[in-house]
Amino acid sequence: DTAVSQTPKYLVTQMGNDKSIKCEQNLGHDTMYWYKQDSKKFLKIMFSYNNKELIINETVPNRFSPKSPDKAHLNLHINSLELGDSAVYFCASSQEFLTGGFGGELFFGEGSRLTVL
């Protein structure tokens, strides 16, 4: 019974296409995130949502649009894919809304490896 699940795990597509990655958590958490792990292996935050409200929106191209239909789901849609979008995308969730005094841990999904040809 996977706590944070992402689909698909692997995605190979052509430049210019539009694709989506879905994420669901069954932990009852209020906050969900998208992180990107690039070729240099850094994990960088892209977005976070708390109870369907956007909290963090890092400097990410407008081609990336997160959508949270409810607090258990956070999907990532990418338009007009570029070669540089190739990466592993991780969804995560945490129990608490992270106010001053971070105390919560993130629970990550297994990642979705996106390859743009």
Add this chain to the structure above:
Amino acid sequence: DQQVKQNSPSLSVQEGRISILNCDYTNSMFDYFLWYKKYPAEGPTFLISISSIKDKNEDGRFTVFLNKSAKHLSLHIVPSQPGDSAVYFCAASDGSSNTGKLIFGQGTTLQVKP
């Protein structure tokens, strides 16, 4: 501008010995630090954390040390076991930002040899 750095991309130790993984940060506003462990084809999993009001936190074989003046933290694993072989990520958070944003290092691959 990487605010959290793990300067050793890899580390190899013998089973039973101590593993020491290091992490440096630049932002003095960071007040919470975490270590995550990642196996291939899996997501990172939380290992241990430390608040900036402490200088040490221990959980079984894992101990994290924080040196705020040096902006340095380390993870000690004693004794190391082959199952500890994984990528270890250091992460930091600025609680005052009220966003819960975690800044990760690039990871250190630990190999524990039987």
